[in-house]
Amino acid sequence: MPRITVAEQAGVGLDGAPRPSEDVVLVRPDAVIVLDGATSLRPELPSGGWYAHRLAGQLAEELAAHPDAALPDLLAGAIGTLAAAAGLTPGHSPSSTVALLRWTADRVDALVLGDSPVVAFGPDGPRVLADDRLAAVPRRGGGYRDRLRSGTGYGAGHLRALRAGGAAMDRLRNREGGFWIAEADPRAGHRARTARWPRSAVREVLMTTDGVSCAVDDYGIFPDWPAVLRHSVDKGLLSVLEMVRAAERTDPHGIRWPRPKPHDDQALVHVDFTEIPK
Template sequence: MPGVYDQFAMDVCFASSPQHADVLNEDFVAATSGGAVVIDGAGTPEGADSGCVHGVAWYSRAVGYALVARMAELERPLHDCLAQAIIHVRDLHRADCDLGHPGTPSSTVTAIRENGDRLDYLVLADSPLVLDLADRIEVICDHRVDAFQREMPASMRENPLGSAEYRAGLREYIAEWRRHRNVEGGFWVASSQPDAAAHALTGTVPLADVSAAALLSDGASRLVDRFGLLSWRDLLDLLDNQGPAELVRRVRDVERNTAEQYPGKAHDDATAAYCRFGRL
């Protein structure tokens, strides 16, 4: 006789797209039969030294694959899986790179994992997890970074890359970032400090209550939380009816048509993973 959850299915689809065709995608996405991970890498602005020979895309990929491997241990809480993954990646590049450098690669991490009759989740920084629950939508996202991730100073935006004014602005921008990253009262991201994982938002919900989950980098969630063109319900419906690739296409369309209207990062890497839960 099949058990209660033997017929429970997880149906996942995802799409991921770099901000431009000629740059590396610094987002990472992975899905297994019982979980999904979306990671959005961050480093220093173009033209700045990072102390790392590998780069942000490498970091996102390395911490993503390491996390997926550690999530196999169901008895290990997700924040501990992430701490172990951060240690693994730190050890991969500590010999060649200056991990104390303020520009060392870092990333958000958003993960879900089936665990018996529960769904565990973890959200570190601002890649939203949107849970479609029986009676409500729950959005889990840590916006602490917003207070410190300000726009580039005018001296960077208005002067040529490499000019003295640009470099001065860059130093100011990096110093601001450095002061608040992975410190009490600041914001927390995956980088080279495993204790950052303990600051992730974590929780667990009954699997039977979850009809779907969307894991999004902020490049994909911007139709809702930056442009205000969709509600979270609309976004879930779009994912359900047309899939993650269509969501990314819509983001690019809006970016192309409204570049002047929304100052700041015109394009961003965009990743969406959409997971449906239910009986076959």
Template sequence: MRTELLSRPGDPDRPNEDFASVGLPASGQGGSLVVLDGVTPPADGTGCLHSVPWFTARLGGALTELTVSLPDVPLAEALSRAIARTAETHSGTCDLSHSRTPQATVVLARWTPSAVEYLVLSDSVLLVEAADGTVGAVLDDRLARLPRSALATDALIDADLRNREGGFFTAAADPAVAARAVTGVLPRGEVRALAALTDGAARWVERFREGDWADCLGLVRKEGARALVERVRELELADTERAFLGRSKTHDDATVVYAEL
């Protein structure tokens, strides 16, 4: 098995809000990957004493442990337990009911000799290469399907859409949100490779249209995760008219985890 992990901040002067890990059980049978994209906090605060990197480190650490140590617990249940564990660590000091309490998108995958499980919550992506070489993208597209008018301001998003029915969901302080994730199980023999990307890396496909998901996974396999992120950075700098980036920040934290099974 070959694995590769790269995470690069959007701004070297600011902490990276992403989290990524690969877990390999001591048995040597199977493994797991965890990718989180922390939601950048608003200027007026989150009701929490802690930073987004603090949150993603704790939630990601809990998920890394639980996906390996509890192989028979479904990924949605592992996410629910990890959210509850993380919330407990600061419920006595922070307002976890705040709409912008620290939160993150989630990609999880776990493989055993017989199966590959996956979970995606919000706008990161998991690419799955089948045994015949075809590539599919596991997406939670609820945010992408919302009309742009509903996303006009952060205030509208937080009041009407964030972690609400008819909107979109992220991992914050409510364990019940885990049931909203996109999940599934595939036979191990049908999966050749996996690639998890935060949206900062997925821009190569989703924003800049440099290729499709199969091209993206092929680039990571052939040239490595670093090559994908470097190409995204070059495209961001070249988009001086913001024809592709629009209102999005010029550089976002970009994380790629690749695993050949």
């Protein structure tokens, strides 16, 4: 088993108050599962954290029962089983991103669904497995981002704008031409992005939720993923999380970096295949 290091921090809720993280990290002897439960904009639904914890558990069962199955099949099965057990219906259920990493003596398999990337590092440099379909969905003007840029801040108007935007996004969830996410439709598992690498070509892997990947993709704290890896090894994973928090504290009202909440949940996993613990 490779050496696996995990760092996590909870963000805040839509009201700005502390609450438990809705990110989930689950480590198995042959796999790592990382999920980012979507903060619910509909109070009548279970939380994204509730869903992410249960989907992680179901994925762990699928991985144990079917160690050679393709990752999209495992994810589709887990989504379908959870939806049936919990009475979830497509379009009216909580949701979560999914990042999976599984390894054998010969290969490393990865899957991402939603904005929780997996970055593999080897002799030929980094290989980024990401799902940019949500980011590519066209946004209409007048949404929460425009409001925050104008200086309105995180108040009641922001929550109304988030809910209006969320209703529009609901119509694009798990639709061709929209984006795919783990929810109650098993087909989403087969729309995930996947990669397979020879085990000899992978030295280290980073897995993150978007509360950390924003350090590269949005904030520019790090110029690239190799810089994140170097900092993680030299200063520790928690230092990466704290650098994101420090940047967000310089933009408390979301003017420079419009985002749903001042601080998102954070999860960062480092998988080191070069150092096998005894």
